[in-house]
Amino acid sequence: MRRAITGVLTAALLLAGIVAVRRATPDADAKYAPIASVGEMGEQVNTAAFQLRVDRVQLARSVRLEDAYGLLGQPKSTAGVWVVVWATVAATTEEVTVQGARLRTADGAEYLASSVSGTLDKTALAPGMPSYGPILFEVPPGRLAGAALEVTVHSVKSLDHLGPAAAVDLRLSGPYTKALIEQAPASLTVGPVRDL
């Protein structure tokens, strides 16, 4: 009987070990995820393809984009809230466009930057010439607290495997986010991308 108990315990232990190893092993998505350089707001984040600095974050209920000639576009509303991330980006060695700008919320959801044209994530960046401009996101207000910005060079995730990425904590704490949402203007004019 003792041997039977020993056998069962050994089998259970081995099974638990297999499950533990299996769970601890990163899946293919994690293995091939972009290689991210992590930073804070106001800090320069260096990657192999670009350098990024997030300067500020604004919220609004609707936005109007202003082009380089000062012309205003039509107001754009949203079912959630507009998050306007102002950032400076420069390509390092060759021309890039940071098309893979995403806002990752605390619950793990990823919000790809709005398809609205004229924003920083739609601008081709020449090497060594920094550009400053907005990146727009539409997010449900209730999911905004704790969100972080993640930037890659492709909007299609499968093209970014093991590619360069920047991750920036936007310091959107719960109370601060709540205050930002309450004070969000009904309309915000968003200026164009500027070369620095």
Add this chain to the structure above:
Amino acid sequence: MTFAALAGFCRIRSLAVTTPVPDPGPTESRRGPLRPWIALTAVVFALATVLALSWPAGGLQEAKPEIPHRRLGETSAGHRFAVKPYKVAYVTKDPAPGLGDPKDGRFLAIELEVENVSDQTATVDDLSAVTYLKISPGSVVLDRFKDKTAGFVIRDAGFDRTQLQPGLVERVKFVYTVPAGTPDPTSLTAAFRDEDYGPWFTSELSDWLPGGTLAIYDLEVSR
């Protein structure tokens, strides 16, 4: 049988009966009755093997229910989208011209309330790719790619918004041309296919993969 043969047979049986059974050697003693721990371990191993093989194959999952038939205004939620068709109209003027003046023709416009219930940004094209349409009379299947002339989020009186962000409910409009030679549609059968996010046998990397049919809508076409 002769007497000599019978006598020989009896002698052999007598020998067989009286021959002593040899003592089992050390090898044969191991083939004795099955020990409990071996039996128990074998049963546990067999059960674990069955579970390990059947679990990934979905063998212990609940059988899928039948495909529900729904009507206008009813919601169907899948793994990527929750859809609620609320208007189907047959029109003879292009309801969503891309550039320039609206074109004449025969169009079917479908309006839905859509929520992206996944955790990734999607587009209306992702939804139209899993939407299958059949108009009646004539039971004509619309090509979900070739016959679609427009697909957009109804917002700000424009046709250029196509993104569906997680957790945001949007009103979406699809416009299809009614193929030439078919009668004017009076009813529409719309089926929505679900999608699952995960790895497939061709790749360990996750992607949106075809799932089962989410629901079938039997809809009247208004004019």
